[in-house]
Amino acid sequence: MLRRFGFSCLLLVTMVGSAAGLDELRFYLRSEPKTFNPALVADDSSETVRYLTGGVLVRLNRQTQRPEPELASSWKVSNNGRTITFQLRQGVRFSDGTPFTAQDVKYSMDTLMDQAVHSPTADAFRSGEGNLSIVTRSPGQISMTFPAAVAGLEKLFDQVAIVSASSPKREMAVLGPFYVAEYKPGSYVYLRRNPNYWKRDESGRQLPYLDAIRLEIQANRDIEVLKFTRNEIHLINTMDAEYFDKLSRTAPGKVRDSGPGLDTEQMWFNQVSGAPIATYKLEWFWSENFRQAVSAAIHRDDLCRVVFAGHATPARGPVSPANKFWFNANLPPARYDTQMALQLLSKDGFRLKDGKLTDRGGHPVEFSIVTNAGNRSRERMATMIQADLRAIGITVNVVTLDFPSLLERIGETFNYEAALLGMTNVELDPNAVMNVWLSSGDAHQWNPRQKAPVTPWEAEIDRLMRAQASSLDDRVRKKSFDRVQEIVATELPFIYLVNKNTLLGVSPTLHGVLPVATRPQAYWNIERLRFSEEMAGNAK
């Protein structure tokens, strides 16, 4: 009896769901969103919610990689890159009906730049000492002056979701295509279409096309893929090559490879002079010939083919070809040549005897590569590099460590010899990676926090990075950053291995998906995604 009652309830709920006829997109967040306050976003899941709900002044078109007007109908950068003036759209309302004004923009920027808020988004705007000055000349015009020039200033506003200065709902009143209607911690975030969204399509229909988005919180990738194959979710934003390969065999119409992504996978040697490792090993790692030899002995094509099932491309340098403007296409592809590797090593007095490489002092060449435990593709790359380097007589010990231990070793104690990790690139602009390339930077992993550049080439990179950051001319900036890429490709402080492809899962019922390399790869044009007509109105 009880079971029959339960079944009836379930049927009723299902019927109600169907009767509602919502075009509801479902996909997974891989972790709990830490905040719904757009100024505090620091994690992927919160960023997803911010992207889907936040209205911004300028949106970076993920396909063209160029800024486009959103809440600002136009803008002008002046005062040598220090001032930006926006013309705001009129008649726009927040999701709760509160009118959008220049005061909201001022309030959002003041909140963002407030030191007490510690907004990660604000860091990119802090170009120099001093405060931001904001002037609202009229309800439709606002001008912001920064203490120093900010390169690529307008593009940074892609991350600044405008919140209402006067709405009682605070940051939950939004200007984006959706608003947070329901949130059950640990389970899901439910977004509904913003009834006041300002944007319309070419035929005059209000966007977005979808009625709702259900973001289930699920960390397990296996479950995500299984649910996707059972059509219980419609989208997988990024997928591992292994899963992609399996799915492409069983359901080829549901997966898409959109080419190289922005992220890089690289290895590097510890070059910190005070590191607790043998001095003779540090001398190997300081040698340009040694680093070039190791790079030449790594078979990158095999890494792409075996570890990533062909869904990756051998990396040439620090910038992926997916970053259309900043990629230096003149960099030569990395060559796999063990003979060249041995010649380079012989220049530094290394000798290969009985299959073992020894240095000038007779020390056998052996080092360890640390990587993070549980990341199968990195573990496999390290094992393949181990086999590749064995061919030139180098013994490599692969060590997998839990992430906190690994970070402590590479960032604090420097008790490691070589590391293999990846870099997640969210921003296209090189200014976002200043702390990687400046010798004083924390993320200058091979030898961080230098008081003064240790090598002439690091001094040159410092100079070029500062030069590009202080220029407003993109051509001048590109020239400087191209040179940085050339130096890195020669000196190899990072030995870049592969650029992984952007792999997605998209339900065939979902239309309008145009996968791109930049985040969010699958749903960057969320307002224009729609279900096919025959599926509309069903619980898809």
Place this chain on the structure above:
Amino acid sequence: MKPVRVAALAVASLIALLSVVGSMLPQFDYSRQDRQNFSAGPSPGHWLGTDALGRDRLARLLHGTRLSLTLAPAAAALSMMLAFLFGALPGFAGGVGERTAKVLIDLMLSLPWLFLLLIMRALLPLNTSPAVSAAITFTMLGLLGWGVPARIMLARARALRQAEFVLSARAAGISRARLLSVHVGPNLLPVVAAQFWIAVPVFILAEANLSLLGLGVSEPVPSLGSLLVEMESFLSARGDFCCFAALFVLLLFVGSLQVVVHEREVS
């Protein structure tokens, strides 16, 4: 000897023999990467197919079985020695020694071993060869795995201390050493043996768990544990029956030994 025991003994011996002999043959190179044939199914060249890096699964299974069947029993023996020392002996002695041992065992069982293992691994030098890393892993398991068997041995030894035949023997004036070797020891042995055979697969599986955390046997050396890790993803394991070979061998070997030991205990 019962036929079932003979069969079980034959299976266990065959697995041990194959792993030892097979791993000595040059064609079974566990680290050679056939990069043109990765994740391949069974073929004349690779009877169990290849793993994700193109390494012969059969070769890795033979080497992994040999390593695990050598080191896991060694670790289990180390654990049993410690359990006997900290469980059986104080349990038989009684008094302050028994109370101290109980506290020590409780302490062992209540410590967050996973975090301690992570700390231990972080303290170990990075440049250890895969063979040494295997030895370190199983030694750590042996040193840390004696808590439960010690608790069981302590209870059994205390029961024996109070058993009538032991009290009679003591009343007859038998020496403590003879009491231990002739009366208590043989009665404790089945408990020790049972705990030993329980510990062997537990340690193999523990090594698999440690492999997931980066604490297990390091590449390219295979162990049964690291081969079991191939099954971690249901999706990647689905339809690939050869990746279950390590689990099959483990179950077969442990099951056979249980039959052998059980039959011996019954007889």
